[in-house]
Amino acid sequence: MNLNATLIAQIVVFLAFVGFTMKFVWPPITKALDERAAKIRDGLAAADKAKSELANASKAADEQRAQARGETTQLLSDAEKRAAAIVEEAKKRAEEVGAKIVADAKVEAESQATRAREALREQVAALAVKGAEQILQREVNASVHAELLGRLKTEL
Numbered sequence: 001m002n003l004n005a006t007l008i009a010q011i012v013v014f015l016a017f018v019g020f021t022m023k024f025v026w027p028p029i030t031k032a033l034d035e036r037a038a039k040i041r042d043g044l045a046a047a048d049k050a051k052s053e054l055a056n057a058s059k060a061a062d063e064q065r066a067q068a069r070g071e072t073t074q075l076l077s078d079a080e081k082r083a084a085a086i087v088e089e090a091k092k093r094a095e096e097v098g099a100k101i102v103a104d105a106k107v108e109a110e111s112q113a114t115r116a117r118e119a120l121r122e123q124v125a126a127l128a129v130k131g132a133e134q135i136l137q138r139e140v141n142a143s144v145h146a147e148l149l150g151r152l153k154t155e156l
């Protein structure tokens with residue numbers, strides 16, 4: 001065999017193989033590689049989008065936490081103010097009730113003192129009458145001497 005003919009035949013077969021490969025094998029491989037690159041590109045874009053959404057959600061969550069803290073602080077402040085107002089109102093009511101109790105007690109004490117004075121006057125008058133009876137050795141009539149006994153009560 002001739003070396004040149006073998007070399008030319010190998011070149012022709014190689015070119016036929018290259019042509020066949022470029023026509024039938026290469027397009028599906030290129031298509032698969034392009035699809036894979038598109039999937040990777042889409043995945044990276046989705047990851048970037050998710051990262052930005054996560055950052056936005058994190059910022060929104062921080063803002064909501066700050067707002068909730070502010071509202072909580074405000075509610076606690078309002079509750080403390082309300083509690084102080086309730087305590088003050090209870091103190092005022094207690095003072096009013098205490099003053100009323102003291103006033104009622106004073107009135108009752110004065111009333112009892114007056115009754116005690118009256119009872120004491122009557123007892124002193126009765127003792128004076130008894131003493132006078134014993135001194136005079138006779139009975140003094142209370143109805144006859146009512147005016148005298150009344151003056152005696154008022155003087156005592």
